[in-house]
Amino acid sequence: MKKLQAASLIAGLLASASIYAADAPKTPLPMNAGQGFSQEGLKRIDAFFADEIANNRMPGAVLAVAKNGKLSIYKSYGYLDKANNKPMTTDAIFNLASMTKVMASVGALTFYEEGKLPLNAPISNWLPQFKEMKVGQVDAEGKLNVVPAKNQITVQDLLRHTSGLTYGGRGATPVHKMYPAGSAPAAMQYNAQEFVEKLASTPLLYEPGTVWDYGFGIDVVGVIEEKIAGKPLDTVLRERIWNKVGMPDTTFNVPEKSRARLAQPLPVDPMNGKPQKVDILTKGVKFDCGGSCAFSTAGDYIRFGQMLLNGGSLDGKRVLGPQTVTFMASNHLNKDIKNNVGLTEPGRVGYGFGLGVAVRMERGLSAINGNVGDFTWNGANGTVFWADPKEQMVVVMMGVAPGDIRKIHREQLNSVIYGALEK
Secondary structure, eight states: OHHHHHHHHHHHHHHHHHHHHHHOSOOSSOBOTTTTBOHHHHHHHHHHHHHHHHTTSOSEEEEEEEETTEEEEEEEEEEEEGGGTEEOOTTOBEEOGGGHHHHHHHHHHHHHHTTSSOTTSBGGGTOGGGSSOEEEEEOTTSOEEEEEOSSOOBHHHHHHTOSSOBOGGGOOSTTGGGSOSSHHHHHHHOOHHHHHHHHHTSOBSSOTTSBOOOBSHHHHHHHHHHHHHTSOHHHHHIIIIIHHHTOTTOBSSOOGGGGGGBOOOOSBOTTTOOBOOOGGGTSOOSSOOTTTOOEEOHHHHHHHHHHHHTTSEETTEESSOHHHHHHHTSOOOOTTSBOOGGGSOGGGTTEEEOSSSEEEOOSSSSSSOOOTTOEEOOOTTSOEEEEETTTTEEEEEEEOOOSTHHHHHHHHHHHHHHHHBOO
């Protein structure tokens, strides 16, 4: 009986979502519902979300898929706030977590195009605290020794995650234990100056320029952008990206009038049964962290992704030159750099890394479908983004699933999207 009630409720929510999407006075891109997808495939996409929501594996989601510059899919599913029985709407606001990194990287490249941020420049040009870094080395007995770094960290190292500045929450070595767990926790604890001092006084996990390792690089890029512009990162990205692209709900500081649209997680992690929450939804940060702290809607982010797929412009307004976008979405890990991108999750095998995005190098190997040249990065709280130039497709899924289930959802979403394509 409970299953029937749940199925009925989900069906009602899906129906209202479809009506909302169809009747909305303005969609983020021109609508061409279903183009490029089979009807059976579209039904499988809806069924996937309905099943996950009915089985308490996600509270809800918003899916936006653009094909050939027009929206094929733009739907809300399930609940904005399940605990309070609030249905999801397409204008729901989500914390982007690491999908912030893609925008902060584009912001950095706008300075690069002005000659103000050469990629080979040492970051000590702007942040002298990083001039003489140390590298932590752990011996066979587990003792930590530090030695002077041979290379300075460059801007390119920050953008491609080869700086040696690691996330403390992604390992258990003595070096990891000296770092903050991640971008948002660091921004809750430190202001920008304190953050820089903390990182600059902590040993690097690797020699700069030698190993891809996920960490604080793009947070530091954001601080450099602020330094060059003399403005907060929120203002920098608003002036250089968000206002041009048309992203009114994208921000580091959700206004009080919009907070009722913030999507909430399930109170319990479906994988382990433990209570879960997303701290940044209720706790303030002390600086605009370029690695995790922005908020957006599916509508705003699909426009951002379409801008990149278009080669840096949308609706006649240019953010980056097409050659810069191609450069950004090309592999920047040379043969001398250890590529650990595939260790982040099974869906990353076969990927290299560009400037702020993972870049697919081989058609096979990865556990997720796609084409050579597709580029992507997702968010730890359940958001998903990828662009596939061969398919002329951009996919944005906004959700709030902060536990390990988010990695399962990434693969499932990928399979139902590619499985629904007509050719």
